[in-house]
Amino acid sequence: MFHFFSNPQNxxxxxxxxxGVGLAMLLAGIYGAYLYDGHLSIVALVSLHAMTIVGPTLLKIGYVMRLLAQHRLSKPLAGALA
Known part of the structure; x- marks a missing residue:
């Protein structure tokens, strides 16, 4: 598993x-919790409201992962110079 995360391309x-998943969860949560006018069970409503919290969290995690990967891809490899 550590080998997977050691490759910045992965x-x-x-x-x-x-x-993508974070954005989909956020948009589905907003639509279902605030814009949809149909009858939903309390479990569905709680799940949709939770998606409006988990979606942006995944967006932030994905963005930081992207920044770190791009930073590591822009650095020259230490072993390549030797």
């Missing part, structure tokens, strides 16, 4: 997926 691809 982290960059994973961050794109985390950003």
């Amino acid at each position: 982290v960059l691809h994973l961050s794109s997926r985390v950003l």
Whole structure:
């Protein structure tokens, strides 16, 4: 598992997926919790409201992962110079 995160290209691809899932959760949560006028059970409403919290959290995590991966990709490898 540590080998996966040691490759910045893998982290960059994973961050794109985390950003996509976070955005989808946020938009679905906003639509379902605030814009949808149909009858929903209390469990569904609580889940949709939770998605409006978890979605932005995943967006932030994905963005930080992307920044770290791009920073590591811009650095020259230490072993390549020797």
